[in-house]
Amino acid sequence: xxxxxxxxxxxxxxxxxxxxxxxxxxxxxxxxxxxxxxxxxxxxxxxxxxxxxxxxxxxxxxxxxxxxxxxxxxxxxxxxxxxxxxxxxxxxxxxxxxxxxxxxxxxxxxxxxxxxxxxxxxxxxxxxxxxxxxxxxxxxxxxxxxxxxxxxxxxxxxxxxxxxxxxxxxxxxxxxxxxxxxxxxxxxxxxxxxxxxxxxxxxxxxxxxxxxxxxxxxxxxxxxxxxxxxxxxxxxxxxxxxxxxxxxxxxxxxxxxxxxxxxxxxxxxxxxxxxxxxxxxxxxxxxxxxxxxxxxxxxxxxxxxxxxxxxxxxxxxxxxxxxxxxxxxxxxxxxxxxxxxxxxxxxxxxxxxxxxxxxxxxxxxxxxxxxxxxxxxxxxxxxxxxxxxxxxxxxxxxxxxxxxxxxxxxxxxxxxxxxxxxxxxxxxxxxxxxxxxxxxxxxxxxxxxxxxxxxxxxxxxxxxxxxxxxxxxxxxxxxxxxxxxxxxxxxxxxxxxxxxxxxxxxxxxxxxxx
Amino acid sequence: xxxxxxxxxxxxxxxxxxxxxxxxxxxxxxxxxxxxxxxxxxxxxxxxxxxxxxxxxxxxxxxxxxxxxxxxxxxxxxxxxxxxxxxxxxxxxxxxxxxxxxxxxxxxxxxxxxxxxxxxxxxxxxxxxxxxxxxxxxxxxxxxxxxxxxxxxxxxxxxxxxxxxxxxxxxxxxxxxxxxxxxxxxxxxxxxxxxxxxxxxxxxxxxxxxxxxxxxxxxxxxxxxxxxxxxxxxxxxxxxxxxxxxxxxxxxxxxxxxxxxxxxxxxxxxxxxxxxxxxxxxxxxxxxxxxxxxxxxxxxxxxxxxxxxxxxxxxxxxxxxxxxxxxxxxxxxxxxxxxxxxxxxxxxxxxxxxxxxxxxxxxxxxxxxxxxxxxxxxxxxxxxxxxxxxxxxxxxxxxxxxxxxxxxxxxxxxxxxxxxxxxxxx
Numbered sequence: 001x002x003x004x005x006x007x008x009x010x011x012x013x014x015x016x017x018x019x020x021x022x023x024x025x026x027x028x029x030x031x032x033x034x035x036x037x038x039x040x041x042x043x044x045x046x047x048x049x050x051x052x053x054x055x056x057x058x059x060x061x062x063x064x065x066x067x068x069x070x071x072x073x074x075x076x077x078x079x080x081x082x083x084x085x086x087x088x089x090x091x092x093x094x095x096x097x098x099x100x101x102x103x104x105x106x107x108x109x110x111x112x113x114x115x116x117x118x119x120x121x122x123x124x125x126x127x128x129x130x131x132x133x134x135x136x137x138x139x140x141x142x143x144x145x146x147x148x149x150x151x152x153x154x155x156x157x158x159x160x161x162x163x164x165x166x167x168x169x170x171x172x173x174x175x176x177x178x179x180x181x182x183x184x185x186x187x188x189x190x191x192x193x194x195x196x197x198x199x200x201x202x203x204x205x206x207x208x209x210x211x212x213x214x215x216x217x218x219x220x221x222x223x224x225x226x227x228x229x230x231x232x233x234x235x236x237x238x239x240x241x242x243x244x245x246x247x248x249x250x251x252x253x254x255x256x257x258x259x260x261x262x263x264x265x266x267x268x269x270x271x272x273x274x275x276x277x278x279x280x281x282x283x284x285x286x287x288x289x290x291x292x293x294x295x296x297x298x299x300x301x302x303x304x305x306x307x308x309x310x311x312x313x314x315x316x317x318x319x320x321x322x323x324x325x326x327x328x329x330x331x332x333x334x335x336x337x338x339x340x341x342x343x344x345x346x347x348x349x350x351x352x353x354x355x356x357x358x359x360x361x362x363x364x365x366x367x368x369x370x371x372x373x374x375x376x377x378x379x380x381x382x383x384x385x386x387x388x389x390x391x392x393x394x395x396x397x398x399x400x401x402x403x404x405x406x407x408x409x410x411x412x413x414x415x416x417x418x419x420x421x422x423x424x425x426x427x428x429x430x431x432x433x434x435x436x437x438x439x440x441x442x443x444x445x446x447x448x449x450x451x452x453x454x455x456x457x458x459x460x461x462x463x464x465x466x467x468x469x470x471x472x473x474x475x476x477x478x479x480x481x482x483x484x485x486x487x488x489x490x491x492x493x494x495x496x497x498x499x500x501x502x503x504x505x506x507x508x509x510x511x512x513x514x
Numbered sequence: 515x516x517x518x519x520x521x522x523x524x525x526x527x528x529x530x531x532x533x534x535x536x537x538x539x540x541x542x543x544x545x546x547x548x549x550x551x552x553x554x555x556x557x558x559x560x561x562x563x564x565x566x567x568x569x570x571x572x573x574x575x576x577x578x579x580x581x582x583x584x585x586x587x588x589x590x591x592x593x594x595x596x597x598x599x600x601x602x603x604x605x606x607x608x609x610x611x612x613x614x615x616x617x618x619x620x621x622x623x624x625x626x627x628x629x630x631x632x633x634x635x636x637x638x639x640x641x642x643x644x645x646x647x648x649x650x651x652x653x654x655x656x657x658x659x660x661x662x663x664x665x666x667x668x669x670x671x672x673x674x675x676x677x678x679x680x681x682x683x684x685x686x687x688x689x690x691x692x693x694x695x696x697x698x699x700x701x702x703x704x705x706x707x708x709x710x711x712x713x714x715x716x717x718x719x720x721x722x723x724x725x726x727x728x729x730x731x732x733x734x735x736x737x738x739x740x741x742x743x744x745x746x747x748x749x750x751x752x753x754x755x756x757x758x759x760x761x762x763x764x765x766x767x768x769x770x771x772x773x774x775x776x777x778x779x780x781x782x783x784x785x786x787x788x789x790x791x792x793x794x795x796x797x798x799x800x801x802x803x804x805x806x807x808x809x810x811x812x813x814x815x816x817x818x819x820x821x822x823x824x825x826x827x828x829x830x831x832x833x834x835x836x837x838x839x840x841x842x843x844x845x846x847x848x849x850x851x852x853x854x855x856x857x858x859x860x861x862x863x864x865x866x867x868x869x870x871x872x873x874x875x876x877x878x879x880x881x882x883x884x885x886x887x888x889x890x891x892x893x894x895x896x897x898x899x900x901x902x903x904x905x906x907x908x909x910x911x912x913x914x915x916x917x918x919x920x921x922x923x924x925x926x927x928x929x930x931x932x933x934x935x936x937x938x939x940x
Contacts, residue, residue, distance in 0.1 A: 009666040009673060188519050444680045484526055488533055495537065501673050502634065502663025 004045040006167050006252050007205055007500060014041065015198075019191070019259050027183030034162065034180060034260065035154060041163035042126060050125035051161075053090055057135045058157045060086050065142040065149035080143050084136055091132045094124035098344045127166035129341060133291050134160060138174040140295055147174045155181055162262075164253040168246065170267040170287040177262075184261035194258030196472050199490055201251030204244040206498035208454040211447055212241035218441040220405070225440070228422045228429035235419055238401050239394065240455070243271065246285070270462045275389035277359055277396055288338065297334040301326055328360055342404075346412060350403030358396065450497045534672060540686055541678050542671035543635070546592070546642035547689070549696045552838075553588045554643065558831050559611040561822045562587035562812075564696075565604055566619020567595045569747040572799040573808050574617070576695035577842050580835050583813040584824030587613075589696035594636025597623040598727040601734070602653035606644050608738050615741040615820035617777075617812070618731060620765055624724035630660040631724055637661070638674065693842035699802045700795025701853065701861035703885040708790045709754035709780055716764040717757075725768070732772035741820045742774040748788055748808065749798055754780050775819065779808065786811045792888055802861060843867060847914065850924045856910055856937035857889045859926055863914045864893045868923065873900035873911040876930075880910075883935040910937045 004010050018037045025033040042051055064083035068076045092099065097119050104117035125131075138159065141147035150156040159177050219226040219234035226234075250267045257264045267287050274280035281289050300306055306326050314322025332352070339351030362369075378385055399416065406412035421427055432438065438448065461471040475486050549571075553560075562585060564574045570591035579585040590603055597618070604616060624631040632640070637657045644650040658665035666673045678686075692698075719725055735742035746762055759780075766776045779786070786807045793804030800808065816822035825831040846862060853859040863870055872890075874880055874897045881887050890897065905911055909930035914923045928937035 009670075188516065188523060192523065446680050480522075484529065487526075488530060491530060492533065492537070495534065495672055496541070496676050496679055498676070501676060502661060502667040 004041065006249065006256075007202060009500075010044075014044075015256055015259060022260055023184075023186045027185075030183060031155060031158060031181045035158040038158065038161040038163040038166075042161060042166065045166070046126040047123045050123050053094070053125040053128065054131065054157070054160050056090060057087050057131065058153065058160055061135050061139050062150070062153050062156050065139060066151070068143055069149050076143075080139060083139050087132050087135050087139075091128060093120055094122070095128045095132075096340065096343050099340075102345060127168075129343070130165060130169045130171050131160045133171045133288070133341070134165075134174075137171075137291060137295060141174055150174070162257075164256040164264070167253060168249045169285075170250060170253065170265050171291050172265060172287065176265055179262050187261060190261050191259055193472065194255045194260075196487065197255030197258060198252050199255075199487070199494060200472075201248045201253075201255060202494045202498065203454070203490055204248030204251060204458070206248075206500055207450060207493055208458070209241050209245035209248055210499035211443060211451050211454075212237050212244065214443055214447075215441045216241055216405070222440075223418075227418075228427045229432055230429075231415070231418050231422045235398050235402065235415075238405055239272070239397055242401065242404070243268070244454075244458070270465055271397075272394055273390060273462065273466055274393050275386060276362065277355060277393055278362070280393050280397060281355075288341070292334045292338050296337045297330045300333045301330045306330065324360075324364055327363060331360055331363075332356055344408075346403045346406065346409050349409055350400050350412075354400050354403070450493075454493075537676075538671040539689075540682070541675045542642065543638060543675055543678075544685065544690070545639045547691070549592060549639075549692050549698070550590060550643040551689075552691050552693065553590060553607070553696060554610065554645070555691075556588070556611070558586060558834055559613075560586050560588045561614050561825075562816055562820070563604070563607055563611075563613045563616045564589045564591055564619075564745075565595075565600045565607075565616060566591040566597075566745070567622040568593040569621045569749065569799060570617070570619035570745065571696075572698050572700055572795065573747045573805055574812065575697045575699050575802070575805050575809055577693075577697070577839055578806060578809050579813055580826075581839060582809070583817075584826035584828075584831075585813055585816060585822055586825055586831055586835065587695065589694075591619055591696070592636070592639045594632050595619075595622060595640040596630050596632035596637075597724050597731070598630060598656060599632065599637055599640035599653060601727045601731050602641060602644065602649050602656075604731055605734060606647075606649045608734065608740065609649070612738070613740055614822055615743060615816055616735060617743045617745045618728075620744050620746040620762060622724075623728050623765060625720040625722040625761075626724065627720060627722040629722065629724075630657060634661050634667075637668065641668065642671070693838050693845050695838070697805075699805055700799055701802055701858040702795045702855060703792055703801060703803075703857055703861075703888060704794050704796055705792075705884065706750035706790045706794045706797070707752070708783060709749065709751040711781060712756040712759055714763060715760050716767060717760040719761075719764050719768065728765075728768070729772065732769065732774050736773050742769070743815075743819075744769040744774060744776040746776070746778045746780055748779045748783055748793075748800060748804065750790065750794065753798055777811075777815065779811075782811070847923050850914065851926055851939070853926075854939045856912065856928045856939075857885045859912055859928075859939070860889050860893060860895070863912070863924065864895075867917055869915045869917045869920070870895055871913045871915070872897035873904045873913070874898070875900065875905055875909045879930055879935075880937075886937070 004014060018041075021037065022030060022033050039051070042048070042054075060083040064079050067079050101117055101119060104115060107114040108116035138147065138156075142149045150159070158180055159174055162177065162180060165172065216234045216238050219230050247268045254264050254266070265287055267285060269283040269286065271280050271284035274283055306329050309329065310322045310326035312322075313325040335351045335356040336348065339348035341347075342351075373380060402415050403409070403412045406415055443451075464471050464474055475483055478486075562579075564570050564576075564587065568591070571589060571593060574587070574589050574591075576585075576587040576589055579587050588607075590607060591600075595603075600618065600622075604618075607613075607616075622631055630637065641650065641653045641657070644653060654665050654668035657668050661667060663673070668674070732742055744765060762778065766778065769776050783790075788804060788807050793800055793807065795801035795804075825835070843865070846865075847868070850859060850863055853862050860870060860872075870893065872880075872895055877897050877899055880890065880897055889895075900911065906927065908927040910928040911925065912928070913925045915921060916923055926939050928939050930937055
């Protein structure tokens with residue numbers, strides 16, 4: 001099979017050919033060429049037979065929404081719910097199989113007559129976690145009359161199969177992607193911006209994420225040698241690795257779409273500038289967060305049972321308690337679904353036990369904490385306080401990601417235990433930073449310098465974005481020497497310091513697994 | 515406005531392309547160009563070509579063939595080269611010149627199926643220098659099937675070599691070429707065992723890629739009216755096994771059936787005067803003494819079988835070839851310090867144009883090892899005992915001067931290793 005990972009040489013050739021084909025196609029038929037290109041991409045990047053799951057999802061959505069449009073009553077609800085459940089079941093069968101395999105294994109160990117289930121010997125389709133969210137949102141939007149059902153089956157198929165989205169999202173709403181069916185003429189500005197965005201994505205993934213991965217993987221693979229400060233290095237590096245990996249893939253997806261004149265929603269907004277965990281989740285994987293908010297949290301908050309619960313608590317414990325009760329139920333369901341979406345019990349534990357508890361407690365005690373700050377005379381607008389809050393939020397995220405990184409719940413807990421032990425006098429080994437031990441990661445002094453330079457560039461871009469200035473647009477306003485110099489320098493960094501080529505296989509994007 | 519933008523984008527793309535090409539030149543592994551680019555630049559053409567793997571690469575010295583016999587030739591062989599890659603190199607070579615004879619190394623003609631019979635780096639060394647044309651595209655398409663990275667790994671030098679950022683040296687920023695017409699001649703000495711002849715039997719050849727490509731070579735030579743000579747370079751007894759002989763016998767038959775000829779050097783070793791005590795540089799390759807024996811035989815063979823003539827009095831050749839001989843003599847001296855073993859250094863430095871002086875702390879140690887003993891005797895060097903002032907803490911210092919005017923050319927310091935008995939430089 002041809003390697004068509006989005007950081008491959010073949011992918012670059014593919015998108016170049018795709019763009020030429022697309023713009024040479026007459027406007028009315030452009031969506032057909034986009035669908036054809038997406039099918040070709042799919043067949044080259046994944047097992048072709050798995051496209052059948054996407055077809056099943058499209059069929060369920062297509063017929064259920066058209067049925068709902070023409071009919072009314074309880075039967076419509078049954079059809080819509082059935083369509084959603086079918087899609088969720090397909091997801092559970094292939095992507096969420098860890099849940100039922102582990103559960104059956106657990107039960108089999110205690111009740112031998114209970115069968116130990118095994119994974120279906122078929123591959124999951126590419127981007128299943130992402131397009132399942134999209135199809136659920138489409139069905140729901142049509143049901144809520146937020147979207148007009150698509151009457152052309154193949155146009156609906158394109159909504160699910162648009163190839164830049166298949167690797168790791170972002171998760172798009174149907175109304176955001178109706179632009180797929182519109183006519184697009186070649187626009188050099190759009191093409192330039194798309195290329196720049198792709199280059200930035202390549203930089204994040206191939207230059208930074210792959211080097212940070214070398215550090216983190218060294219620690220994970222050799223726990224006997226990598227003790228003490230090593231654990232902390234991996235602990236603190238992993239969020240940066242995950243961010244540069246995931247946001248890099250999103251940059252490539254968004255840039256690729258922009259080549260075709262299609263603007264996709266952003267998925268990140270400087271998450272590490274967040275002062276609270278709640279803010280972090282509004283800036284990290286935004287399309288999943290927004291999806292969970294709109295299709296889980298709001299419906300739960302608006303449901304009769306939640307309202308009834310809130311009223312009951314309000315009567316007994318007061319207004320704030322009532323509000324907290326409904327918010328708690330909504331947040332719990334949202335974090336539960338977010339955890340489930342990631343496909344393993346450990347994520348549920350990380351999401352529900354860690355983040356839900358943390359954020360609910362923060363919500364509950366925030367008035368008290370505010371008063372405490374006032375009593376302590378903390379200036380909440382000062383840089384130092386904001387910096388403290390950002391570091392605190394980052395560290396909490398690091399703890400959450402221990403569950404993400406570890407192979408299971410108990411390894412994650414062991415990792416956290418190891419981190420605490422690493423700070424004790426016998427285990428603390430700061431000399432590894434200066435005695436050449438870092439070479440264990442396979443990284444040279446140049447590589448470590450490249451990591452620092454890359455982080456600096458990322459920080460500069462992030463600082464600009466905090467001031468509502470996009471680095472790309474800022475560069476575009478500069479003189480020609482600086483402008484061209486900046487892009488050539490970035491190209492140089494990617495081409496020379498990118499981890500790609502023979503003998504080196506860039507790891508798959510971490511979120512490609514979802 | 516749009517036109518201005520388009521022009522601007524075009525200029526930027528050109529700039530980026532120039533940057534990438536420059537980086538590609540800097541980062542690429544230089545071996546292929548170092549040994550073979552002089553072939554592409556030649557204006558006189560060649561009467562004979564030598565192709566194949568390291569045994570051929572290190573067995574034939576075109577400068578020696580020119581100096582002694584006036585034969586114009588080029589050694590296009592390279593380490594680990596499979597016959598499949600030899601075919602593409604030959605196809606390109608025959609488009610560049612019209613030799614009378616080509617010698618194909620038998621070492622890497624394998625009959626294994628689905629095997630390129632070569633390593634990734636070796637394939638690069640074989641074909642990187644080929645210009646971007648049909649031969650190159652066919653070569654990379656074939657090689658790409660066998661290695662991680664596929665076709666881009668052989669088509670784009672940046673794709674293949676960008677990771678060398680920690681290994682770049684001053685030489686990477688220059689375009690140095692080898693003036694020994696593609697050859698690498700060893701100057702070390704290693705005693706080997708002479709092979710015995712076992713059998714006339716032939717192995718039944720499988721129709722693997724190696725055999726298919728060897729047949730293509732024979733066909734190409736017939737088509738271009740070039741004599742193709744299968745050449746089995748001398749090896750020691752450990753390599754020349756009975757199984758190997760049966761295989762070679764089959765290859766020889768195949769060659770003759772397809773209009774080619776063959777030289778089985780391993781059946782001729784006595785008659786060409788090869789001394790297994792001194793004519794090998796390592797376990798599988800000849801040194802300069804062995805090279806001279808092989809070249810003497812090949813010169814006579816080329817004259818008799820292919821009508822190759824002496825061009826030394828031909829002004830169309832002599833000027834440029836003599837200039838190259840001069841350049842090679844200079845390069846030989848300039849690259850002396852790459853030879854880390856004292857014996858290698860002495861043999862590489864010794865010549866009609868140089869004077870060598872050896873300063874040694876303990877002369878007895880020099881004669882402990884047979885290769886050094888032989889080296890000093892054959893070069894007629896009498897070492898001088900020297901003190902710390904001259905040796906500066908080392909055990910041996912070799913100074914090379916021009917024989918005519920006494921001008922200093924090169925020097926190297928060596929340490930004595932008690933365990934190996936060798937003098938080696940850092």
